[in-house]
Structures are given as structure tokens and as C-alpha cells.
Amino acid sequence: MSSTDYRTLVRANYRKLSESIQGFKPRREQNFLVAEIGKVLLGQYDLSRRILVAEAGTGIGKSLAYLQASIPWARLNNKKVIISTATLALQEQLINKDLPLFQPHCQPSFTYTLAKGRARYCCRQRLQDLLQGKSQIGMFDTADTLTPAQQNQLATLWQALEQNDWAGDRDSWPEPIVDALWQQIQTERHSCQPQLGHTHCPFHQARASLDKADVIVVNHALLLADLSMGGGIILPEPETCIYVLDEAHHIAHIAREQGSARLSLRSARRNLEQFNKQVPALAATLKDEGQSAITRSQQALQQLIPSLTELYRQLQAAQRAGDLIPDDQGCLRFAAGELPELLSHSLSTLKDEHKQLAQGLTRLQNELAEALKRQPGNSSVSGAMAAVSLQQLHTDEALGLCELMLKAIGPGHTPPARWLEQGKNDITLCATPLAVGHLLEQWCWSRAAAVIMVSATFTALNDFSYFRRAVGLRHDDGSQYLRLNSPFDYPGSKLIIPQLSCEPQDPGFDELLATEIPRWLENAGASLVLFSSYRQMNTVAGTLRDKGHSLLVQGEAGRQALLELHRMKCDGGQPSVLFGTGSFAEGLDLPGHYLTNLIITKLPFAVPTSPVEEAMAEWITLSGGNPFMQLTVPEASRKLIQACGRLLRTETDQGRIIVLDRRLLTRRYGPALLSALPPFTRET
Known part of the structure; x- marks a missing residue:
């Protein structure tokens, strides 16, 4: 394919698309984004590394831009387009609006679908077994049984599946399915394999549709789970x-979650004890x-169960002796990732024993697979596979925790965050990688045909370095970076920073907010007030309601219900007046008269309270850096831009933003935060 052929197709598709949209207005920034994506895909910047990071402000039309640029190139080069998002709202927009809009006007033609993880699909065999009483709800609590309502729901699910009235995915079932029930019938990675005769498995039918689709929409968690x-x-x-990562500013955080591991010692021991009781039935099946595999698994179980018991006992003894003291939240983080000798020695033993169990379970699963080939449809064998599958999942997770806890870190490399959580009746070991860049490079950047990352908020303090x-x-x-400003009329709206008497950390700030907020609500039509905490929001809301103010407060009703009531009033x-916290500062779309008055009570500085945040700050300090300037301020800059982005959602929107935090004017980081914001007309 020549670059001329590709460009000709893109222009022709654009012409047909623009002619089909009534009142279509060309957007210069959108066209520039299409062109830059095209240059990256054609290898004009770097043939060996086709990666673009594009910050495109609200209103540019990012989704239609990357569809126009990526799909023709992919079809001409026999590639798939994987569009990954962070939110369900954007997935729904792509599937229900943007892709159907572009599809009739695109050459070459394309098909598209939505991908979901295994856990969103039911396993036909597990559903049938549970319905017939061959499984039970409480695998580790024999007191739990199926209620009549659950029996009826299972029967209805089975009938719909058998009659092809249901595709087997949880999201398309019209009624809620409780988690405890769904977990007993969902598809699992180890047991659901097409070569075992699962030709009617809902997950594998959906997986087959992915093979046929040219464009696949996923969420970041599923994408990173697959890549990992x-x-x-x-x-x-x-x-x-070609990976198109929309809302890509979330990628590092989700990759960190994907690389995390946990092991609850008493729960793990109970799982192993329960599985040990099932081994005689496996041997009979x-x-x-399979006697060799059974013997190997039993030997590993006989070592692991006492080892977990002993580690739990030792950790309790260390706490009583004052050697390991969790904080008020029951958390004990190991400074600089350094484990106490007691823990490192025990985890080395657990790692070896989990490896032995994993090997035994793999051999067991292989033997069961062969048995199922000889006896297709044998429910005893498929039930045994489900039991082994569940234990394989637990074993893999435990092994991952041991490896991450014990991972040696070379000089200059960032250690994982490592900590334990003391619960009421259990102790959980936890580990999370802090630096995930090398994982993303290994999983995706170095392997993908191309990666296009887009977001409205990549830069922090006007720079891509943080991201x-x-x-x-x-x-x-070789990666390319692009920053496109929004076409919105920012100078037509005001950014007001009042000269206040105190700052957010001062004791009287709540009282100040209760006085200042009503002042800025006077004569305002549609207002959104953003708080840094639920405590502060509820305190101020109570005070204002006592004074007669009518408020819609986050948490007092569902998000959609609150927004619908807000729109009806407008x-x-x-x-x-909407009161909300940080989750209302991103992804909230209130165009036109639905929002003209935005009040931000406090700069969005995050206090490092989680073990992961504390570990990141600690490592920067140990490396000679300043965590406040390197982490806190850049992240606050990004979040402040997002919060201010709630005001203008269309090209004709206007309004005002009031920031009730004078630190923007009095602290040395204030000018940098202000200069990173869109060019509102500023008042103080």
C-alpha cells in the first residue's frame, strides 16, 4: 500500500462523512489530528516505532479523528484496531454512536464489536452442574445453600441459554445476578478451553466473534490483563x-493495579484445606x-498448609512482641520495600511449595482434559476440572505475590510497594509495582504494530514529562508528541480567585466555605461545587441547608439520578446546585445551561495515604528528589485542568470558575498551575 492510496482513502471517507452530517462544520484541530496519526502510521517519523501521544482538548472530536485515521490503515495492512477506554460511558459512545456513524462512509469497510473479560460470561457446564445440584454456593461454607429464588433464576438463565435467547454475558441479562451466585457460574481461565469440547461456551463464542471483527472496543483493565x-x-x-488508547492518562495506574498481588494467609489455607478434601474424589474420577499427578499435588498440599499456618502464627507473635506494628488502619508498610527476615525466609519457602503445587495441578488438569476427550459430556470430569481450575487460579495468585514480594531490585531501580494488612481474622500480604513503564514497554510499546494514545489531560505544568x-x-x-488546544471560547469565561482570609489547611476553612459558597451561588442558574473530601462536602452541605439552601449532594442518590434531577430543574x-467530590471532576458532561457556575473549593492536592502513594514518595526522597514537586504538584495540575474542563462542553458554552484556594496566588507553584490552565479571563 502506498501512502498516496491511504491518504486518498482518508480524504474520500472524510468527504462522505462530512456530507452525511447535517450542519457539519470542519474542525481544523480534528483534521490536524487525523493527519498526524496518519504520518505516524505511515512511518514518516519512525518506521520501527509507531507511537503517538496526542493531547487533544475537549471539543476537537478525538474519537472520529482516530477512527478516520486508523481504520483504513489497519484494513489495508491486515491489522486489527483495538480501541481501549477507561470508562463505560466512552465505550457506549463508541459502540452506539461514533462507530455506527463512521461505518457506512468508510472504505475499506469494517466490522466492530465490544470485548469483555471471561468473568462477564457464564460457563454453560458450571451453570448446568449448579442447577442439577452437582455444585454448591458456598464452596468453603457448607451452611450456604441455593435459595428458591436463586434456583429459579438459574433455571431461567439455563432455559434462555438453551433457547439462544441469551448470549451468556452478565451485562445483557435484564435482572441483577448477585455476585455470590455469578461467581459459581462464571467462566474461568483454566477450565474453559475450546479443545475440551466447549463448542457452545458463551465466552468462546464471543471470542470467535473477536477474531472476525476488524475493530474491537475494550476497557483498559481487560486490555492490560490480556497483555500481562x-x-x-x-x-x-x-x-x-493498532492500539488506540483513549483516556490514556489512566494507563499507568491501571497497569500498576494489574501488576499487583495479594495473599490472605488464613483464606488461602482454608482454600487449600477444602481442595485437599476433594482430592480423593479427583483420584476416583x-x-x-492420574495417580502420579494426584500424589504430587497431595505432597505439595501437605507442605503448604502447615507453612501458611506457621507464617500466620509467626506474624501474630511478632505483632504481640512489638516487632511488627500496623497503623490505625491495620496497615504495615515495609520501608523501601525491605522485608523483615522472618517474612523473606517464609515467603521463599512458600514460593517453592506453590511452584510444586502448580506443577501438580497442571498435570492434573492435563489428565482431566484427556479423560474428557475420552468421555465427552462426563459431568464428573468437568466438575473435577472446575475444582482444579479454581485452585490453579488461587495458586497462580499466591505464586505471583511471593515472586513480587521477593523480587530482587538492582541499584537505581524502583522497589515495589510491599505491606501487610491486619484484618479482623486474617493477615493479607500485598505488593504493587511502582514503576510500570518497563512492563508497558515489554507488553505493548515494543510489540504493537502501532500505538495511538489520546487524552484531554496528558500534560502537567505544560509538559509531557510526568506522563x-x-x-x-x-x-x-521515536515516540511522537502532539498538543492541540480546544476550539472552545475560553476567554469568554471567567476564572475568579477571591482574596480569602485563610487557606484550606487552616482550622476555620470549613466555616469560610459555608460563607463564601452562598456568595457565589447568588443569581447563578446551574452550579457545580467540587470538594476535596466527603467529610468537608457533607459538613458544608449541612450548614447551607440549615440556612435554607436546596442542594443535590453526591452520595445521597445515584449519580445518574442526581444528574437527571439537576437537568430537570435547569x-x-x-x-x-450540585455538590460533588473528585469523581465529579472527571467525565461529567453538563453542556450549555446545565452548568454555568463552577466552584472549586480546594486545589486537588492528594495526600499520600495509601501504601503505594507513600512508597512512591519515599522512593523519590531516597533518590534525592522532591516528591511534592515531582508527584503532587504535577498530579494536581492535571486534576485541576480536568475539574475546570467541566465548565465548557460545547463551542457556545460560557460561564465562570471560582477557585476558593488562595494558594494559587500566594505559593511558588501557583503561577505554574495557572499557566497550565486554558486561557480563561482571569479575575482576583
Whole structure:
């Protein structure tokens, strides 16, 4: 394919699309984004590394831009387009609006679908077994049984599945399915394999549809789960994919979650004890063929169960002796990732014993697979596979925790955050990688056919460095960076920073807010007030309601219900005031008269309270850096831009933003935060 052919197709598709939209207005920034994506895909910047990081402000039309640029190139080069998002709202927009809009006007033609993880699909065999009483709700609590209502729901699910009235995915079932029930029938990675005769498995039917689709929409968690397993497990192989990562500023955080591991010692022991009780039944099912695998698994179990018991006992004794003291939240973080000798020695033993169990379980699963081939449809064998599958899952998770806890860190490398959590009746060991850039490079950047990352908020303090470090990109590795301003009329709206008498950390700040907020609500139609904490929000809300103010407060009703009531009041010409916290500062779309007055009570500085945040701050300090300037301020800059982005949602919107935090004017970081904001007309 020549670059001329590709460009000709893109222009022709754009012309047909623009002619089909009534009142279509060309957007210069959108066209520039299409062109830059095209240049990256054609290899005009770097043939060996087709990566673009594009910050495109609200209103540019990012989704239609990357659809126009990526789909024709992928179709001409026999690649798949994987569009990954952070939110369900954007997935729904792509599937229900943007892709159907572009599809009729695109050449070459394409098909698209939505991908979901295994856990969103039921396993036909597990559903049938549970319905027939061959499984039970409480695998580790024999007091739990199926209620009549659950029996009826299972029967209805089975009938719908058998009659092809239901595709087997949880999201398409019209009624809620409680977690405890769904977990007993959901598909699992180890047991659901097409070669075992599961031709009618809902997950594998959905997986087959992915193979046929040209464009696949996923969420970041599913994408990274697939990549962390090597790719090609649920989604196509990375080498065959163009990844379009929308809302990509979330990628590092989700990759960190994907790389995390946990092990609850008493729960793990109970799981192993329960599985140990099932081993005789497994032996009877396999007869002589699987005795070697049974023996190996039993030997590992006989070592592991006492080891977990002993480690739990030792940790309790260390706490009583004052050697290991959790904080008020029951958390004890190991400074600089250094484990106490007691823990490192025990985890080394657990790691070896879990490896032995994993090997035994793999052999057991292979023997059961062969048995099922000889006896297709044998419910005893498939039930045994489900039991082994569940234990394989637990064993893999435990092994991952041991490896991450014990991972040696070379000089200059960032250690994982490592800590324990003391619960009421259990102790949980936890580990999370802090630096995930090398994982993303290994999983995706170095393997993908191309990667296009887009977001409205990549830069912090007018620079890509913060994001680049987080995701493992370098300024000189061939990756391209693009920043496009929003076409909105920012100078037509005001940014007001009042001269207040105190700052957020001062004792009287709550009282100040209760006085200042009503002042800025006077004569305002639609207002959104953003708080840094639920405590502060509820305190101020109580005070204002005592004074007669009508408020819609986050948490007092569902998000959609609150927004619907807000819109109804605005449409009826009534003033409406929404109170919300950080989650209302991102992804909230209130265009036009639904929001004209935005009040931000406090700069969004995050206090490092979680073990992961504390560990990141600690490591920067140990490396000679300043965690406040390197972490806290850049993240606050990004969040402040997001919060201010709630005001203008269309090109004709106008309004005002009031920031009730004078630190923007009095602290040395204030000018940098202000200069990173869009060019509102500023008042003090």
C-alpha cells in the first residue's frame, strides 16, 4: 500500500462523512489530528516505532479523528484496531454512536464489536452442574445453600441459554445476578478451553466473534490483563494490532493495579484445606491414569498448609512482641520495600511449595482434559476440572505475590510497594509495582504494530514529562508528541480567585466555605461545587441547608439520578446546585445551561495515604528528589485542568470558575498551575 492510496482513502471517507452530517462544520484541530496519526502510521517519523501521544482538548472530536485515521490503515495492512477506554460511558459512545456513524462512509469497510473479560460470561457446564445440584454456593461454607429464588433464576438463565435467547454475558441479562451466585457460574481461565469440547461456551463464542471483527472496543483493565498474560489470550496478538488508547492518562495506574498481588494467609489455607478434601474424589474420577499427578499435588498440599499456618502464627507473635506494628488502619508498610527476615525466609519457602503445587495441578488438569476427550459430556470430569481450575487460579495468585514480594531490585531501580494488612481474622500480604513503564514497554510499546494514545489531560505544568515517565516512554525513543488546544471560547469565561482570609489547611476553612459558597451561588442558574473530601462536602452541605439552601449532594442518590434531577430543574428554569467530590471532576458532561457556575473549593492536592502513594514518595526522597514537586504538584495540575474542563462542553458554552484556594496566588507553584490552565479571563 502506498501512502498516496491511504491518504486518498482518508480524504474520500472524510468527504462522505462530512456530507452525511447535517450542519457539519470542519474542525481544523480534528483534521490536524487525523493527519498526524496518519504520518505516524505511515512511518514518516519512525518506521520501527509507531507511537503517538496526542493531547487533544475537549471539543476537537478525538474519537472520529482516530477512527478516520486508523481504520483504513489497519484494513489495508491486515491489522486489527483495538480501541481501549477507561470508562463505560466512552465505550457506549463508541459502540452506539461514533462507530455506527463512521461505518457506512468508510472504505475499506469494517466490522466492530465490544470485548469483555471471561468473568462477564457464564460457563454453560458450571451453570448446568449448579442447577442439577452437582455444585454448591458456598464452596468453603457448607451452611450456604441455593435459595428458591436463586434456583429459579438459574433455571431461567439455563432455559434462555438453551433457547439462544441469551448470549451468556452478565451485562445483557435484564435482572441483577448477585455476585455470590455469578461467581459459581462464571467462566474461568483454566477450565474453559475450546479443545475440551466447549463448542457452545458463551465466552468462546464471543471470542470467535473477536477474531472476525476488524475493530474491537475494550476497557483498559481487560486490555492490560490480556497483555500481562503475553497477549493473544483474549484479544489478538499485539503484533497484529493498532492500539488506540483513549483516556490514556489512566494507563499507568491501571497497569500498576494489574501488576499487583495479594495473599490472605488464613483464606488461602482454608482454600487449600477444602481442595485437599476433594482430592480423593479427583483420584476416583481419574482412576489409575492420574495417580502420579494426584500424589504430587497431595505432597505439595501437605507442605503448604502447615507453612501458611506457621507464617500466620509467626506474624501474630511478632505483632504481640512489638516487632511488627500496623497503623490505625491495620496497615504495615515495609520501608523501601525491605522485608523483615522472618517474612523473606517464609515467603521463599512458600514460593517453592506453590511452584510444586502448580506443577501438580497442571498435570492434573492435563489428565482431566484427556479423560474428557475420552468421555465427552462426563459431568464428573468437568466438575473435577472446575475444582482444579479454581485452585490453579488461587495458586497462580499466591505464586505471583511471593515472586513480587521477593523480587530482587538492582541499584537505581524502583522497589515495589510491599505491606501487610491486619484484618479482623486474617493477615493479607500485598505488593504493587511502582514503576510500570518497563512492563508497558515489554507488553505493548515494543510489540504493537502501532500505538495511538489520546487524552484531554496528558500534560502537567505544560509538559509531557510526568506522563512519559509514568508509562516508560523516553523523549528520544521515536515516540511522537502532539498538543492541540480546544476550539472552545475560553476567554469568554471567567476564572475568579477571591482574596480569602485563610487557606484550606487552616482550622476555620470549613466555616469560610459555608460563607463564601452562598456568595457565589447568588443569581447563578446551574452550579457545580467540587470538594476535596466527603467529610468537608457533607459538613458544608449541612450548614447551607440549615440556612435554607436546596442542594443535590453526591452520595445521597445515584449519580445518574442526581444528574437527571439537576437537568430537570435547569430545564424548568430553576436554580440547581450540585455538590460533588473528585469523581465529579472527571467525565461529567453538563453542556450549555446545565452548568454555568463552577466552584472549586480546594486545589486537588492528594495526600499520600495509601501504601503505594507513600512508597512512591519515599522512593523519590531516597533518590534525592522532591516528591511534592515531582508527584503532587504535577498530579494536581492535571486534576485541576480536568475539574475546570467541566465548565465548557460545547463551542457556545460560557460561564465562570471560582477557585476558593488562595494558594494559587500566594505559593511558588501557583503561577505554574495557572499557566497550565486554558486561557480563561482571569479575575482576583
